[in-house]
Amino acid sequence: MVGFGGRASIRIAFLTPAAVLMLLTLVAPSAIIVAYSFLTHGAYGGVERPFTIENYTRLYDPLYAAILWRSLWIAGVATAVCLALGFPLALFISRSGARKNLYLSLVILPFWTSFLIRTYAWMFLLRDTGLINTALQALHLIRAPLPMLYNDGAVILGLVYGFLPFAVLPMYATLERLDQSLLEAAADLGAKPRDTLFRVMIPLCAPGIRAAAILVFVPCLGTYLTSDLLGGSKTILIGNLIQNQFTASRDWPFGAAASIVLMAVAMILLFAVRRRGEELL
Amino acid sequence: MNRRGFLVSAAGVLACGRGGRRLNVYNWSDYVAPDTIPNFEREFGVRVRYGTYESAPEMLAKVMSGNSGWDVVFPSAEFVQPMRDMGLLAPLRHDLLTNLDALGPLFRDPPWDRELAWSVPYMHGTTGIVYRKGILPEPKAWADLWDARLRGRITMLDDPPEVFGACLKKIGDPLNSADPGQLREAKAQAVLQKPLLRAYLNAEVRDQLVAGDVAAAQAWAVTAGQAIAAAPGKLEYVLPVEGFARYADTMAILRETGRMELASQFINYLLRPEVSAAIVGATQTATANAAALKLLPAAVREDPVLYPPAEELARGEWFEPQSAASQRLRDRLWTEIKSS
Amino acid sequence: MKWPVSSGQWPAKTGDRGQRTGASVLAWYALLIYAFLHVPLLILAIFSFNSSKFTVWQGFSLDWYRAAFADRDLIEAAANSLIIAACATVLATMVGTLAAYGLWKRSSNWLAGSMYLSLVTPEIVTGVSLLAFFQWSFRFLHLRLGMHTVILAHVGFSIAYVAVVVMARLRGFDPELEEAALDLGATEWSAFRRVTLPYLMPAIAAAAMLAFTVSIDDYVITSLVAGIDSQTLPMVIYAMARRGVNPALNAVSTVIVVALGAMVMISERLRRRA
Numbered sequence: 001m002v003g004f005g006g007r008a009s010i011r012i013a014f015l016t017p018a019a020v021l022m023l024l025t026l027v028a029p030s031a032i033i034v035a036y037s038f039l040t041h042g043a044y045g046g047v048e049r050p051f052t053i054e055n056y057t058r059l060y061d062p063l064y065a066a067i068l069w070r071s072l073w074i075a076g077v078a079t080a081v082c083l084a085l086g087f088p089l090a091l092f093i094s095r096s097g098a099r100k101n102l103y104l105s106l107v108i109l110p111f112w113t114s115f116l117i118r119t120y121a122w123m124f125l126l127r128d129t130g131l132i133n134t135a136l137q138a139l140h141l142i143r144a145p146l147p148m149l150y151n152d153g154a155v156i157l158g159l160v161y162g163f164l165p166f167a168v169l170p171m172y173a174t175l176e177r178l179d180q181s182l183l184e185a186a187a188d189l190g191a192k193p194r195d196t197l198f199r200v201m202i203p204l205c206a207p208g209i210r211a212a213a214i215l216v217f218v219p220c221l222g223t224y225l226t227s228d229l230l231g232g233s234k235t236i237l238i239g240n241l242i243q244n245q246f247t248a249s250r251d252w253p254f255g256a257a258a259s260i261v262l263m264a265v266a267m268i269l270l271f272a273v274r275r276r277g278e279e280l281l
Numbered sequence: 282m283n284r285r286g287f288l289v290s291a292a293g294v295l296a297c298g299r300g301g302r303r304l305n306v307y308n309w310s311d312y313v314a315p316d317t318i319p320n321f322e323r324e325f326g327v328r329v330r331y332g333t334y335e336s337a338p339e340m341l342a343k344v345m346s347g348n349s350g351w352d353v354v355f356p357s358a359e360f361v362q363p364m365r366d367m368g369l370l371a372p373l374r375h376d377l378l379t380n381l382d383a384l385g386p387l388f389r390d391p392p393w394d395r396e397l398a399w400s401v402p403y404m405h406g407t408t409g410i411v412y413r414k415g416i417l418p419e420p421k422a423w424a425d426l427w428d429a430r431l432r433g434r435i436t437m438l439d440d441p442p443e444v445f446g447a448c449l450k451k452i453g454d455p456l457n458s459a460d461p462g463q464l465r466e467a468k469a470q471a472v473l474q475k476p477l478l479r480a481y482l483n484a485e486v487r488d489q490l491v492a493g494d495v496a497a498a499q500a501w502a503v504t505a506g507q508a509i510a511a512a513p514g515k516l517e518y519v520l521p522v523e524g525f526a527r528y529a530d531t532m533a534i535l536r537e538t539g540r541m542e543l544a545s546q547f548i549n550y551l552l553r554p555e556v557s558a559a560i561v562g563a564t565q566t567a568t569a570n571a572a573a574l575k576l577l578p579a580a581v582r583e584d585p586v587l588y589p590p591a592e593e594l595a596r597g598e599w600f601e602p603q604s605a606a607s608q609r610l611r612d613r614l615w616t617e618i619k620s621s
Numbered sequence: 622m623k624w625p626v627s628s629g630q631w632p633a634k635t636g637d638r639g640q641r642t643g644a645s646v647l648a649w650y651a652l653l654i655y656a657f658l659h660v661p662l663l664i665l666a667i668f669s670f671n672s673s674k675f676t677v678w679q680g681f682s683l684d685w686y687r688a689a690f691a692d693r694d695l696i697e698a699a700a701n702s703l704i705i706a707a708c709a710t711v712l713a714t715m716v717g718t719l720a721a722y723g724l725w726k727r728s729s730n731w732l733a734g735s736m737y738l739s740l741v742t743p744e745i746v747t748g749v750s751l752l753a754f755f756q757w758s759f760r761f762l763h764l765r766l767g768m769h770t771v772i773l774a775h776v777g778f779s780i781a782y783v784a785v786v787v788m789a790r791l792r793g794f795d796p797e798l799e800e801a802a803l804d805l806g807a808t809e810w811s812a813f814r815r816v817t818l819p820y821l822m823p824a825i826a827a828a829a830m831l832a833f834t835v836s837i838d839d840y841v842i843t844s845l846v847a848g849i850d851s852q853t854l855p856m857v858i859y860a861m862a863r864r865g866v867n868p869a870l871n872a873v874s875t876v877i878v879v880a881l882g883a884m885v886m887i888s889e890r891l892r893r894r895a
Contacts, residue, residue, distance in 0.1 A: 014723030015732060017716040018780055022735045025777025029750035032757055046345070063613075067620050085654060092651040095644075103651070105889065110658045112881045114838045116855050117874040120862045121661035124668070124871070128494040131664060145494075147433055150480040164658065193643060214741065222743025225840065229862060232480025233439045236619035239745045246749045246845065248338035249612050250345065256753070259746045270741055305849055310864065331694075332849060335863060346756055348765040350849040488674075488865035 037256035047252050055257035064241070064258075068265070071238040074152065074227075075220035078159035079167075082216045083209060085160070086167035090208075093168075094175040104172065111165035119158050119229050126154055126230075150232030158226040163219065167212040174208030210273055218266050238262055302327045304543050307340060307351040309333065309530065310484065311507075312404065314563035321550050327543065335483060336440065344369060344535060352538040353547055358393040358529040359442075359600040361400045370399045371536040377545035380552035385571030391529065392599060400531035401548055402569035404560075406502035407589065407597055408443055408526040411509070411518045416496045423451040423521045426497060427470075432477045434496035436489075439481035441615040442600055443526060444471055447499055450524040456598040459607035468614040472621045490516060501528070506565035506586050518586045520593050527597040529569065662878055669871035685872040695857055695873065702854040705768065705843075706836040709775035714829045716776070717783025718821065722813065724784070725791045736781040747778060748845040755846060767848035774846050775836045782835060783828040790824035830888055834881070 037055055039047040058064075093103045110118060125131050128145035136142045148154060182204065186196045202209070224239030236244075238258065245255025302325075306318075310333040318329050334340045337357045343349050347369065356364055364370050375381060381389065381397065388402040410420045416434075418425055426435050426447070437444050446456045448467035458464060479495060487504050489495040491512040500508075505518040532551065534544045550556060557573035560566065567587035568574060574582055582588060603611065672682030689695060724733055739747070751774050755766060794817065802812040840855035847853065854877070861870045 011723055011727045014719040014726070015729060018720030018723070018736070018784070019732055021716060021777055021780060022732065022739070025751065025774065026735050026739050029747075029754035032754045033746075033750040036753055063617055063620060067616075070620070088647060088650050089654045092647045095647075101889075105885065106655055107658065109882055109885065110662060112834055112885055113662065113878045114855060114858065114874070116838075116840055116858045116862065117665070117877065118661070120858070120870060120874065121665045123862065124665060125661055127489075127492075129492040131668075147479070161658075161661070164654075218741050218743060222745045224745060225859070232478075232482065234475070234478065234480060234619070236616060239743065240619075241616070242745050242749060243841075246752065247342040248336070250338075250342060251612070252753065255749060259749055262743060263746055266741060266743065307849075310860070330849060332852070333860070335860070346759070346766075348759060350765055350767075483863075485863055485865045 033256045033259055036253050037260050039253045041251045041253050046250075055254045056261075058254060059257055059261060067236055067241055068238055068261075070235065071221055072265075074156060074159070074237065075217050075223075078156050078163065078220045079213055079217040081156065081160045082164050082167040083171075083212060086164055086212065087171055087202075087205075087209070090168050090171035090175050093172050094178070100176075107165050107168050115162050116225070118162055119226055122154065122158050122161060123149065123229060126157075149230065150234065152231070152235065154230040155227050155235075158230045159220050159223065162226070163216045166215040166219075170211035170215065171205060171208040174205045178204055214270060214273060217269070221266060222262065302540075302543065303330065304328075304353070304540060304547055305330045305332070305351045306353045306547065307332045307334065307343070308353075308355045310335060311503075311564055312355070312530075312560075312566065314560045317551075317556060317560055320556075321547065324550075325543070325546060329547075347537055349535070349537070351535055352540050352544045354533055354535060355403060355530050356400065356533055357600070358391065358400075358402075358531055359602050361394050361531060361533065363602050364533070365399050369536055371534045371538065371541065372398055373401065373534065373548075374541065374545055377542060378549050378552065380549050383552050383554055383557075383570050383572035385569065385574075388529075388569040388571075393529075393601075394531070400533045401552065403530045403532050403551065404503070404566040405527065405529040405569050406567050406587070407520055407594075408438070408446070408499065408501055408528065409505065409518055409520045410497055411490060411500045411505040411516055412497040413490070413493065413495075413515060414517050419517075420497050421519060421522060423447045423523055426499065427451075427474050427477065429477060431496050433479055434494075435474075435477055436479050436482045436486050436495050436498040437474070438499050438501075439483050441611055443499065444481075444615075444618070445611060446526045446600075447521075450521065453523065456524065456526055457601040457603070459604060459610075461610060464607075464610055464614060468618055471618045475618065475621060487511070502586055503564065503566045506584070509586065510565055520589060520596065522596070524596045524598065527594070527599050529599070662874075665871050666875040666878070669868055669875045671868060674868055685868040686876075688869045689872045689876070692869070694852065695854075698852045698854045698857040701768070701851055702837055705771050705775060705851070705853065706833050708772045709779055709836045710829050710833045712772075712776045713779035713783050713832045714825060717780040717828065717832075718787050718825055720780065721784040721787035721791060722817065722821075725788065736784055739778055740781045740785070744839075744841040748774075748842040751777070751842065752845045765848055766846055766851075768851045770846045770848065771843055771851045771853070774842050775839065778839075778842065779832040779835055782831050786828040786831060787821060787824045790821055794820055826888065826891075830885070837881075 036047050038051045038053065040050060040052055040054070042048050089107070093100060093107070096103050123130075126149040127133070128147065128149070130149075132148065133142075133145040137145065178201070183196055183200060186200045187193075191200070222239045222242075224237060224243050227233075227235055227237050227240060242255050242258050242262065245251045245258065249255075304327050306329055308331065312333075313331075318331055321327065322329055332351070334343075337360055340354055340356065341360060341364070344351055344354060345367070361370070375397075378401065381401070384402060388405075390396060391402060394400050410423075410426065412420050417430055418428055420426060420428075425431075426437070437447065445464065445467050448470040449456055449458050449463060451470055452463075452466055454460075454463040454467070458467075482489070482498070484501075484504050486495055486498045486500060487508045490498060490500075490508045500518075502518065505516070509516045509518065532548045534541065534548070538544055551560075552570065554570060554572035554576055557568045557570040558576040561568050561573065561577060561581065565587065574588075669685055670681050670683070671678055672684060673679035720732065720736070723729075751770075755770050759765060798816050798820075799812045802816045803809070807815070838855060839853075840859055843851075843853050844856050844859070847856065854873075858870065858873065861867050861873075
């Protein structure tokens with residue numbers, strides 16, 4: 001990195017717009033949310049004094065622990081499925097030579113469409129009178145429609161469908177830079193393909209896998225749209241809880257406290273997974 | 282930022298179109314006829330921005346800030362008093378609402394807003410059970426929605442007061458109970474029912490009833506009416522024997538509006554018998570407007586779904602606003618139900 | 622280090638059937654996954670031409686497209702989405718590029734940290750905190766939620782995406798080139814403009830595309846901070862989806878997919894030519 005001595009003013013100018021915007025859209029809002037989490041909610045909504053830690057003590061309750069746990073579980077399963085499905089695909093693309101860009105675009109293309117649309121597509125397919133059930137019944141494989149919509153499985157399917165491209169891209173990036181000769185060396189030393197995969201390739205791709213896991217897990221943790229549309233509103237995830245407090249329940253301080261807790265959980269997990277030298281910025 | 286400012290005002294001009302007078306109306310979805318708004322725009326030379334919502338709390342959350350930008354909203358009856366207490370509503374000017382007498386005697390002086398100081402009743406209805414004919418058992422009571430034979434094909438409304446209402450009536454308690462013991466029992470009932478439920482759905486259930494995905498649903502009368510019209514002869518609506526909820530949606534003007542006169546003219550327009558009758562024709566709702574009722578054909582006036590006979594209606598109770606403590610308890614119990 | 626075999630074929634150890642079956646298994650697998658990704662959208666598109674509302678094919682019809690284009694709210698929401706995305710993209714790309722370059726020159730833990738934070742914060746948290754902040758500031762500013770709050774929110778969360786993409790490209794840039802320009806008498810700004818910026822162009826274009834997509838697609842944050850004049854396309858789509866299956870929604874979805882797909886393909890062509 002080259003030093004430019006005393007020409008600080010231009011560099012500051014480059015950073016200032018971003019700094020101002022981060023201040024306005026991240027720092028100040030976070031400060032407000034932290035402040036609100038210590039206030040009390042007004043009779044019909046809004047916030048008022050006194051300051052209190054009641055919102056946090058309220059969260060210390062098996063009910064909310066269960067909600068958090070359920071959100072972690074669903075996000076975890078969706079992430080695991082994304083990684084498992086995405087890795088072989090990333091491998092395939094990295095080995096497809098001249099058509100690499102085409103295959104990559106085909107993965108990204110659904111991502112360019114709206115997340116809502118993709119969720120709606122699965123509503124359309126999974127209903128009792130939707131295409132899958134109609135087809136299965138027409139083929140006489142089932143007699144009564146399978147209840148595929150409005151359960152946890154549908155929610156996980158929706159999440160996987162929405163976030164698979166996020167998983168494939170980072171894993172592809174590391175696979176593409178993989179040193180081919182290492183794999184050849186392993187084979188030369190007598191390793192079976194399965195061993196090469198698990199003991200050489202995957203560890204070498206760990207940074208990409210970690211990045212993929214983060215990019216999928218954190219958004220899944222805060223999701224509420226998918227569980228509303230595909231889950232039939234039967235479960236309440238932490239995203240629903242927070243969204244509820246700021247809309248229907250009008251209890252902003254409690255929602256603020258729940259948001260802080262969610263952020264804390266996400267930060268802890270990210271910190272645990274981080275490694276030096278893998279910074280994005 | 283000059284470029285942004287220009288683009289934003291360009292957007293504003295685009296949106297304004299006709300320019301000049303505007304009115305911002307926020308209503309439930311599917312609650313006016315296709316030509317209701319255009320006719321008003323033409324007659325009064327106004328451009329109406331018409332937004333819709335799916336639930337009363339959703340509307341309240343948006344207008345609570347006091348600077349949402351909406352002029353006319355349609356709160357449910359039990360929200361009128363809380364909204365008034367929050368200082369959100371503007372007192373109505375009866376001198377501008379010349380058509381008020383079109384409302385029947387009940388709605389001219391309803392329990393939730395005597396003398397109509399703050400709101401004007403719009404449409405009303407009941408919450409009951411709509412089911413496909415021929416299923417076993419054919420529901421006649423809330424208790425039938427707990428029947429294991431209908432497992433996986435039952436839905437309830439995604440609305441805490443409605444679900445609590447049904448559970449409370451099922452165990453014989455008042456609809457608006459604030460008693461913690463009764464509410465907890467009601468919650469226990471809801472938790473019992475949950476494994477049998479397909480989903481919690483509001484108006485969305487209509488298409489699923491028509492298509493046959495759902496066998497029995499807790500539904501508003503207006504949804505039931507629309508479903509029955511879409512699948513003639515296949516669906517039936519019943520008011521449960523244990524009791525049920527009556528609801529009314531009202532028209533109100535937000536205090537933040539700067540367009541009091543225009544907003545009052547809009548409400549007065551909706552009070553016209555022919556306008557109200559046209560809306561009923563398009564949406565299968567039950568109007569609070571007695572003069573409009575006279576304009577409708579007998580088949581509609583005597584429709585048991587929309588206008589049940591008085592002896593049936595006697596089993597119903599109007600929703601009432603909850604105290605803050607009771608609301609907190611209900612919120613918490615609802616979260617418990619959803620996460621069970 | 623690059624693949625030693627330039628055609629990218631599997632390293633062919635002659636006679637190793639295991640590796641060749643492995644390759645074809647992988648290819649079949651990839652086909653399945655691509656089908657999984659694309660078939661639902663194809664089905665949506667096919668049924669948007671179905672004259673019946675239900676999943677039984679009853680004849681070809683453009684009625685739903687007519688209905689979608691006749692819907693005044695839908696058109697207005699689409700226009701809003703495009704305006705917001707255009708403004709947010711332009712601003713975010715400029716600010717983000719400058720920030721990435723600035724950070725590359727002189728790291729700032731505070732700024733880099735807050736951009737990372739904005740990337741990893743769940744959308745619902747970003748949305749509610751922006752809503753709280755805006756409503757709090759309106760007590761002093763006499764404004765209300767509207768296009769400006771949505772655009773500000775979108776710029777806020779897009780900057781980090783832009784910075785990440787541009788930064789990735791910067792990592793491969795040789796600082797000596799700028800040094801050389803400065804030695805030859807250029808000012809810092811013109812060195813940036815005439816040496817670094819052209820190098821960064823592909824990344825800037827990609828970042829702009831990313832920012833545009835993220836903005837057009839956003840529902841959670843937008844729904845919380847939108848005003849009455851800023852109904853966007855995802856908000857309308859969500860409202861329609863909540864009311865049940867509606868073939869007009871299929872029609873809208875198909876139009877969006879085709880439009881965005883065309884945009885992506887055109888930008889790919891342009892990029893390759895550059």
